[in-house]
C-alpha cells in the first residue's frame with residue numbers, strides 16, 4: 001500500500017486551504033459570475049434544481065462541474081467483456097501511461113474490487129463515487145457489476161454508485177439498478193439514426209446471435225431508447241455519452257441532443273473521438289481522425305440550448321482513481337492492497353464538512369463579482385479564453401511546469417464559463433529540469449487561448465508563451481479560479497476602456 005496518506009493537513013498543503021488560511025487570502029479585485037449564461041448541469045448549484053437532484057449530484061465529480069474540483073471517482077475493472085463492437089474501441093491495447101477509456105492494467109473479481117475500494121476510501125478522503133465503466137460493458141455480465149456494488153454498499157454506504165453502458169442489455173436490468181441504489185447511469189448513444197449507427201457499430205450480439213450493419217444498429221438504438229425511458233421513469237439520473245466522430249456523426253449530434261433532452265436525460269457529454277493507428281481500432285487503422293478542440297467547442301456552443309452539457313469529462317481509464325484529471329491507479333494495484341481492510345469513514349466525513357465551507361465561500365465570491373462583470377457586458381466587451389493550472393480545490397494552486405492538463409475557461413461580461421480540459425503529453429518540469437521539447441505540444445494545447453493564469457511559472461516557459469502572444473499572470477494567492485479570472489478580465493477590459501475613452 002502506498003505510504004502517502006492524504007490528511008486534511010496535507011490537502012491544505014496541496015493548496016486547498018483550510019478555513020483559517022483562507023481568511024488570509026486577499027479578496028479579488030473584481031469578480032466572477034459562474035456560468036451565468038446557459039447554466040449547465042455541470043456548474044449549476046442548489047438553486048437550479050430540485051433538492052433531491054442536488055443531493056444526488058452535489059458530490060459527484062462527473063455530474064457537477066463544481067464537485068469535480070473537490071471529489072474523486074474510482075473505477076473498478078470488473079466488466080471485461082462486451083456485447084457489441086464499436087469501431088473506436090480496442091480493449092486489448094494496454095499501456096499504464098495512457099489514460100483512455102477501455103484501458104486497464106488489471107481486471108478484478110468483485111471480491112478484489114470491494115477490498116480495493118475499501119483501501120482507497122481509507123487513503124483518499126475525496127472519494128465519493130464508485131463506477132463500473134468497463135473495460136467492456138458493465139451490463140453484459142451484470143452479475144459481477146451488481147455483486148461488486150452489493151459488497152461495497154455493505155462497507156461504504158456513503159459512496160455513490162454509477163455505471164456506464166452501451167445500453168443493449170439495459171432494459172433487462174432496470175429494476176436491479178434501483179435495488180442496488182444506483183442513482184447515476186451513463187448510456188453511450190452516438191446517434192439516433194441506424195444508417196449512421198451502421199458506420200460506428202460493425203456488429204452487436206443479441207439473443208444468441210450476431211447482428212451486423214443497419215439491422216444491428218437498429219436493435220441497439222431501440223434498446224438504448226427503451227433503457228433511457230426506463231431509467232427516467234425510475235428517477236435515475238442519466239448522462240448520455242456521445243463520441244464525436246468528424247464526418248460520421250458530428251452533424252447529427254444536435255439531433256441526438258434534442259432527442260435525449262426531450263426524453264429527460266440529465267447531462268449530455270460529447271466526447272472527442274480518440275483515434276490512433278497504434279490503438280488497433282478500425283477507426284485508428286483507417287485514418288479516421290478525432291475532432292480538434294476548436295471543432296468540439298464549436299459543437300458544444302451550438303448545443304448550448306440543449307440538454308445540460310458536461311464539458312469536464314477526462315475520458316478516464318476503466319481503472320482510474322483520483323480527482324478527474326489525475327490518475328492514481330498505479331498506487332493502488334492489487335499487490336499493494338492488504339488482505340484485510342478495516343473501513344474508517346472519519347476522514348471522508350471531515351473532508352465533506354470542509355468542502356461545504358469552501359462551497360459557501362466560493363458562492364459568496366461569485367455573488368460579489370457578478371455585477372462587476374455585468375458592467376463590462378453593458379459595454380460589449382469581447383470573450384477571452386483563459387487557461388489555468390490547478391491541482392484541485394477550485395483554486396489556481398499548481399505550478400505551470402507541474403501540470404499535465406490545462407483547464408480552459410471563457411470569460412466575458414456575462415460571466416466565467418468552464419470550457420473543458422486540454423491534456424499535455426508530459427509535464428514541462430521534470431524533477432527540476434526543463435522539458436523544453438514538450439513546449440510545442442503545450443503551445444498546441446493553448447491554441448486560441450489569450451492568457452495563462454498559474455500559481456508559478458519559470459522565466460523560460462513564460463518567455464515562450466509571451467512570444468506566442470499569450471499573456472501570463474502569476475497568482476501566488478491560491479485564489480479561487482473564477483474570481484481570479486474575473487479579476488484578470490476586469491483589469492484587461494478596464495485598460496481597454498481607458499484606452500478607448502482617451503483616444
Ligand SMILES: C[S@@+](CC[C@H](N)C(=O)[O-])C[C@H]1O[C@@H](n2cnc3c(N)ncnc32)[C@H](O)[C@@H]1O
Pocket residue numbers: 082088089090101102103133134135136137138164165166186187188241243271272273274275315318
Ligand atoms: C470503454 S467504455 C465502457 C462502457 C460501455 N461499454 C460503453 O461503451 O458505454 C466507456 C466510454 O468510453 C468511450 N470510448 C471508448 N473508446 C473511445 C475512443 N476511442 N474515443 C472516445 N471515446 C471512447 C465509450 O464510447 C464510452 O462512452
Ligand code: SF4
Pocket residue numbers: 082083084085086089090102134135136137165166
Ligand atoms: S460498447 Fe464500450 S466496451 Fe463495448 S466496444 Fe463499445 S466502447 Fe468498447
Ligand code: SF4
Pocket residue numbers: 061062073131133312313314315316324
Ligand atoms: S470518463 Fe468522464 S464521466 Fe467517466 S469518470 Fe471520467 S470524467 Fe467522469
